[in-house]
Amino acid sequence: MMGSEALLVVEGLRVEANGQTLLSVPSLAIARGEVLALIGPNGAGKSTLLQTLACLRAPAAGTLRFDGQAVDLHTPPLALRRRLAVVFQEPLLFDTTVAENVASGLRLRGVPKTIAREQAALWMERLRISHLAARQARTLSGGEAQRTSLARAFVLAPDLLLLDEPFAALDPPTREALTETFHRLQRQTQVTVLFVTHDRLEALRLGDRVAVMNRGEMLQIGTPEEVFGQPINETVASFVGIETILRGRVESQAEGFAEVRVGSGEHVAAASTLPAGAEVTLCIRPEEVTLLAPTAVSLPSSARNHFPAGVTRILPWGVAFKVHLDCGFPLVAFVTRPSIEILGLREGATVIATFKATAVHVITD
Amino acid sequence: MDLLFTGTKHAFWLLLSGDPEVWRITLLSLWISASATLISLLLGIPLGTFLALNRFPGQRLIISLVNTGMSLPPVVVGLFVTIFLWRSGPLGFLHLLYTPIAMIFAQVIIAAPIVTGLTLAAIQQLNPKLRLQILALGASRAQLVWLLLREARLPLLAAVMAGFGGVISEIGASMMVGGNLLGHTRVLTTATVMETGKGNFDVAIALSVILLLLIFGVNAVLTYTQQRQRPL
Numbered sequence: 130m131m132g133s134e135a136l137l138v139v140e141g142l143r144v145e146a147n148g149q150t151l152l153s154v155p156s157l158a159i160a161r162g163e164v165l166a167l168i169g170p171n172g173a174g175k176s177t178l179l180q181t182l183a184c185l186r187a188p189a190a191g192t193l194r195f196d197g198q199a200v201d202l203h204t205p206p207l208a209l210r211r212r213l214a215v216v217f218q219e220p221l222l223f224d225t226t227v228a229e230n231v232a233s234g235l236r237l238r239g240v241p242k243t244i245a246r247e248q249a250a251l252w253m254e255r256l257r258i259s260h261l262a263a264r265q266a267r268t269l270s271g272g273e274a275q276r277t278s279l280a281r282a283f284v285l286a287p288d289l290l291l292l293d294e295p296f297a298a299l300d301p302p303t304r305e306a307l308t309e310t311f312h313r314l315q316r317q318t319q320v321t322v323l324f325v326t327h328d329r330l331e332a333l334r335l336g337d338r339v340a341v342m343n344r345g346e347m348l349q350i351g352t353p354e355e356v357f358g359q360p361i362n363e364t365v366a367s368f369v370g371i372e373t374i375l376r377g378r379v380e381s382q383a384e385g386f387a388e389v390r391v392g393s394g395e396h397v398a399a400a401s402t403l404p405a406g407a408e409v410t411l412c413i414r415p416e417e418v419t420l421l422a423p424t425a426v427s428l429p430s431s432a433r434n435h436f437p438a439g440v441t442r443i444l445p446w447g448v449a450f451k452v453h454l455d456c457g458f459p460l461v462a463f464v465t466r467p468s469i470e471i472l473g474l475r476e477g478a479t480v481i482a483t484f485k486a487t488a489v490h491v492i493t494d
Numbered sequence: 495m496d497l498l499f500t501g502t503k504h505a506f507w508l509l510l511s512g513d514p515e516v517w518r519i520t521l522l523s524l525w526i527s528a529s530a531t532l533i534s535l536l537l538g539i540p541l542g543t544f545l546a547l548n549r550f551p552g553q554r555l556i557i558s559l560v561n562t563g564m565s566l567p568p569v570v571v572g573l574f575v576t577i578f579l580w581r582s583g584p585l586g587f588l589h590l591l592y593t594p595i596a597m598i599f600a601q602v603i604i605a606a607p608i609v610t611g612l613t614l615a616a617i618q619q620l621n622p623k624l625r626l627q628i629l630a631l632g633a634s635r636a637q638l639v640w641l642l643l644r645e646a647r648l649p650l651l652a653a654v655m656a657g658f659g660g661v662i663s664e665i666g667a668s669m670m671v672g673g674n675l676l677g678h679t680r681v682l683t684t685a686t687v688m689e690t691g692k693g694n695f696d697v698a699i700a701l702s703v704i705l706l707l708l709i710f711g712v713n714a715v716l717t718y719t720q721q722r723q724r725p726l
Contacts, residue, residue, distance in 0.1 A: 185626050207634055215630035221623055224645055234631040285632070 135194075136161040136289060136321050137182065142191030144177050144345075152177045152188075152345040159289070164315060164322040166336030166353075168329055170368065174345040175325045176293050182323060183215050183291050196288065211238055214287035218294040220274035222266035222281075227258060227273075230266050231280045238285075252280040255314060272303035279307070283314060290315075291323045296331070308334065329370055333357060341365045359490055366412040366492070372451070372461035373413040379403050386433070386486050392458030398433040399489035410492040415451065417488035418462035421481040422472055432483040436460070440478045443469070450474075454482055497695055505700030520704050523681040526594050527662040530601030534609045534657050537602070539650070542613025543639055547625070557614065563607025568600075572670030575600040579671065592673035597681070600667035605657040612653035616646040651720040655713050662709055682708070 135158040144152035152174040159165050167175050180186040182193070184205035193200045200209055214234070222230045232249035236242070253259045256276045261269065266277060275295060282290055295311075296304045312335060315322055326332055332339050333353050340350040341360075349361045360366035366374055377391035379401070387401040389409060399411055423437065436456035444451045450469055454460045460482055464474065472480060508516055545557060577583050579591040579599075590596045620642060628641050643650065665683040672679035674688055682705040689698040 180626065183630055185629055207632070210629065211632035213630065213632075215627070217623055217627060219621065219623060221621065221627040223641070237631055237633050237637055281631070291630075 134161050135159065136196060138194045139182065140192050142178075142181065142193075143189045144174075144181055144186065145189040150189075150345060152181070154178065154191075154347050157340075157347065157350070159321060159323060161321055162319045163337040164324055164335055165350075166332035166339045167323060167325045167342060168327060168332045168339060168368065169342035169348075170327060172344075173342040175327075175342055177345070178342070179215070179291050179293050179323060179325050182289075183213055184210050185215070211285075212288040214282035214285045214290050216275075216278050216282045216290070216292045216295045218297050220266075220269075220271075220278040222269075222274055222277055224267060225265070226262065227264050227266055227269070227277050228253065228262040230277050231284055234281055234285045248284050249280070252284040255283070256280040256310065271299055272307060275299060275307060276310075279311065279314075283318065283320075286318075287320060289321045289323065291325075293325045294327065297326070297328070311335070329357075329368065341368055343368070360412060360492070362492055363410055363412075366410075366490070370414070371412040371490070372415045373411075373418075373459065375411040375413075375458055377409055377411060379405050379407040379409060381405055387491070389491075395436065395457040397458075397489060398486040399491050400487040401489075401491040403491065403493065407493060412490040412492065413460065413484060413488060415461045415463040418460060418482055418484045420452065420454075420462055420464055420468065420472055420474070421483060423479050423481055425481060431485055433486040434489075435481055435483045438480055438482040440474055440476055440480065442476060443474060454480070456482055498699075501696040501699040502703075504696030505703050508697065508700040509704065516700065516704065518677065519680055519682055519685050519701070520708065522594065522679075523662065523683075523705070524708060526597050526668075526681060527601060527658060530598045530605055530661050531609075531654065531658040533598070533602045534605035534661075535654065538606045538609025538653070538657070539613050539643070541606075542610040542653075543617055543643065545610070546614045546617035547639070547642075560607050560611045560614065564611045566604055566607065567666070568604055568664040568668075569666030569670065571600050571603045572667035575603065575667065575671045591671060592675060592679060594672070594679055596671040597668050597679060600671045601661040601664070604664060604667060605661045608660050609653045609657045612656060613646075613650060616649035616653065617642055619649065620645055648720050651716050655716050658712055659709060662712075663705070 137159045139154060140156045142152065142154040143150060167178065169175050177186065181188050184202065187203045191202065193202050195209060223233060228246065228249055231253055232245040235245040235248055250259065253262055256279055258273060258276045258280060261273055266274065269277065296307050299307065308331060324335055336353055338350060339353050339356040341348045341356060343364050349356055349365045356365065357369045360369055360371065363374055375391040375397070377389040377397065379387045380390045380396065381388045382403065382405055385400060385402055387399050387403050389397045389399055389411060391397050391411065397411060403409060419432070438454035438456040438460060440452060441455050442453040446463065449463045449465055452462045452464055452474060454462060462482060474480065545553065575596065576591065578585045579588065579596055580586055624645065625638065625642065628638050633641060663683065665687060668681055669684050669687065672681070672684065674680050674684040682701050686698050686701040686705070689701065
């Protein structure tokens with residue numbers, strides 16, 4: 130559960146290297162107890178922002194307030210750094226036992242050995258690595274090492290936990306298990322988290338809010354529903370998994386629905402009050418598109434958009450399939466394996482693609 | 495071959511009989527080279543760590559100088575230390591020439607660049623992100639340096655071995671600044687050269703065997719320590 134009070138507030142943050150601006154964030158606040166998932170492609174500046182907020186990198190400009198106190202980002206006090214914890218993509222464990230690794234942060238803070246050991250044992254239990262306590266860290270598997278790294282961070286009871294793509298290098302089952310464990314522990318401890326990832330599903334699953342970055346700029350920040358459902362521009366739309374992005378012009382407007390002319394002249398109905406003449410970008414998520422057999426006698430009444438479409442490509446996509454269609458404009462739909470069989474989908478087949486006007490997200494150009 | 499056989503036989507008799515002169519030379523060798531290695535560690539580890547963890551103008555030049563220093567010819571070191579400690583030299587007033595202190599001084603000049611260069615390499619071979627992780631764990635600057643050195647302990651032990659090996663086996667500098675004075679500055683290498691020159695091959699072989707055993711003993715301890723902690 131997210132508290133209303135901001136734990137961390139940055140303003141006018143700018144990070145440079147070799148005279149070039151790597152990062153420019155006018156303002157950002159992280160509320161106490163929330164998980165802010167920061168997503169973006171490689172090179173977006175996510176890790177730079179995380180390192181700056183973790184006081185591991187000095188910015189060229191900007192102010193930071195932590196727990197209401199102004200922080201000098203050029204010489205951050207040790208006491209502040211000790212209220213944070215960071216987990217990187219690589220576990221970066223010390224060449225010693227798992228137990229000593231988990232206790233290492235506490236020992237650096239001067240916590241007596243016996244107390245540090247007790248605390249470490251507690252968190253090894255919670256991360257399910259108690260049986261590995263005496264093992265040398267260098268002998269661990271990737272998943273075990275990252276569990277150790279997480280335990281080393283959680284044991285510090287940080288006010289802010291910063292994670293830099295912590296599960297990115299793990300195999301899918303391990304990643305799934307660790308994501309679940311992390312989610313559970315975060316909910317139990319209510320620790321405030323900045324979670325950097327390039328996996329939008331991870332962001333969707335873990336984030337109370339999602340922030341999208343690209344080329345050193347914060348493009349959008351909001352609830353997962355806002356960011357994934359109403360991206361503010363084409364870049365965000367593309368990154369949050371919207372497969373169909375169409376440019377067009379509003380031709381008419383009636384009762385909150387706009388008729389938008391796209392591609393080679395087709396008209397797409399979209400829930401929008403924009404006036405005729407407005408230049409827009411339409412975003413349609415693949416899961417919002419339904420495919421029907423061309424012989425279907427009745428079409429869903431709630432879906433205003435129906436297009437005869439040719440199947441151009443069918444790709445496996447996890448447990449589903451991604452079907453590329455040509456409706457005069459390119460359109461992508463997700464379908465299940467049974468649907469593929471029922472509809473007899475294959476490249477070159479013809480179907481009817483339908484989607485609701487409310488499923489079309491409109492961005493004003 | 496007969497010379498080698500009788501020489502080796504006499505060498506072991508000298509060793510086993512506990513010849514006081516041989517023991518004195520051995521202990522002096524060990525003391526001078528161990529002292530020089532220790533001082534080199536005290537100088538080289540902080541300097542190598544500083545060079546590895548900081549960026550400043552002229553750094554590459556300094557690293558080049560350190561790397562050059564790693565292969566300094568001992569006779570060149572001996573020559574310059576002699577000049578400096580000569581009665582009319584800049585440090586002549588100290589009256590250190592032909593003393594064990596002068597020999598330690600020269601050996602430090604030989605070993606310190608080796609320790610510095612290998613420490614620099616040892617720290618630089620660590621994952622660069624480890625430094626960030628240590629700071630993120632709440633380490634102070636001193637704790638950061640200590641943890642990095644602890645993580646680099648295996649290659650650092652190699653630096654100790656290389657530094658000690660470099661000075662225990664050198665002869666040029668020890669001969670020039672020590673003078674090979676009996677009971678005062680005579681060490682295993684200088685004594686071996688002298689005995690060989692005199693044709694006393696049995697004594698020379700004995701001294702050589704002791705030198706090899708000394709080097710083997712010290713390196714065996716360090717190697718055991720190093721390999722016991724070797725990553726699997």
